[in-house]
Amino acid sequence: MSDDKAVAAHVQKFTHSYLVVYPEHSAREDDPHYIDFHHLQREWKKDPEKWRCAYGVEKGDFTECDLAHPLEIHHAHVEFALLNSIDLALFEKRYPGISDPDHLGAWVESAANCIVYCARHHRGHAGVHSASAADWEASFVIRNLIQ
Numbered sequence: 001m002s003d004d005k006a007v008a009a010h011v012q013k014f015t016h017s018y019l020v021v022y023p024e025h026s027a028r029e030d031d032p033h034y035i036d037f038h039h040l041q042r043e044w045k046k047d048p049e050k051w052r053c054a055y056g057v058e059k060g061d062f063t064e065c066d067l068a069h070p071l072e073i074h075h076a077h078v079e080f081a082l083l084n085s086i087d088l089a090l091f092e093k094r095y096p097g098i099s100d101p102d103h104l105g106a107w108v109e110s111a112a113n114c115i116v117y118c119a120r121h122h123r124g125h126a127g128v129h130s131a132s133a134a135d136w137e138a139s140f141v142i143r144n145l146i147q
Contacts, residue, residue, distance in 0.1 A: 011147070016132060023085040031080065037109040041073055044116060053118040058140060066120035074122050074129075076115045078108050 028034055044050040051071060056062035077095070078086065083105060092099035098107050107113055121127050126146035128136055139145040 014132070014135075021085075022081050025081050025084050028080060031105065031109070033105045033109040036106060037073070037114070040109070040111055040114060044073075051116060053121055054115045055117055055121040055140070061143075064120070064126070064144060065118040066124065067118060069119040071116050071118055072122045073114045074117050075108065075113055077113050080108055083108055 053062065053065045053067075053071060056065045086099075086104065088099040088101060088104075091104075098104065098112075117128065119127075123129050125131075126139065131139065131146055135146060
């Protein structure tokens, strides 16, 4: 049985708690491709069109961005720390042509796997590392969704 009563606007708290199993991996500083990551960062910083929070760029509005702190580069598809546990057959299905183990590390640190975000939209409470995937996606089309 349904009723046609509207639900009033409201705020609801969500708490997500789960464990992520990271494989053994080298320190980031020991990664031979880390220099590529720093090179990418230096190159993007030279271009004002690239060195902007991608969240604000997509929305065409930076009012929800944290512009008081330095911008950060996010590994958009695969985090460096997960590199050693990638199932190459599954990876090939999603990212054809990139599953060569000799080149995967370079790809992880490349522009194809990286995106610029402000601190809020990277690691903050409204960020890609904090919000659920559904809420993160919805936040691009609903202003101030995540408080």
